[in-house]
Amino acid sequence: MANHQSAIKRIRQSEARRVHNKYYAKTARNAVRNLRATTDKEAASELLPKVTAMLDKLAKINVIHKNKAANLKSKLASHVNAL
Template identity: 45%
Template sequence: MANHKSALKRVRQTKVRTERNRQRKSTIKTLRKETLAAAEAGDAKAAAESLSKFSSAVDKAAKKGMIHKNKAANLKSRAAKSVASVG
């Protein structure tokens, strides 16, 4: 275990940030599932709304450095493609 004050603080910060990132990743996964489910069901309006929320969450995660910007682009592209097929 860390002995210095600064190292102890880093441990606390890491714990908080890890939990925050876990929550955000879970939210992104949930929104993705909702978007794909709405697209699968053929509900264009719900799928479009869900896609908007999903894209926003993914962009925020990429902005914070939680996921890579190219991964964010890939996730959004795949989701948009499935929603467009409902069209």
């Protein structure tokens, strides 16, 4: 176990960040899943900008990698265009 005050604080901080990041990553995965499951072109076109913005924000704060966000956005855009 940690012996220094700074190490104890770092453990607290990293646990809080882990829970926070896990929540937002899971929310983004659900949004992507919902968009992929959508078969209505109009609804998908309405959802795409929101999901794209969500992925961009997560990439910006390093919850997900920027290339992963770019790959997901590309796939989702081609899915919506194919509808």
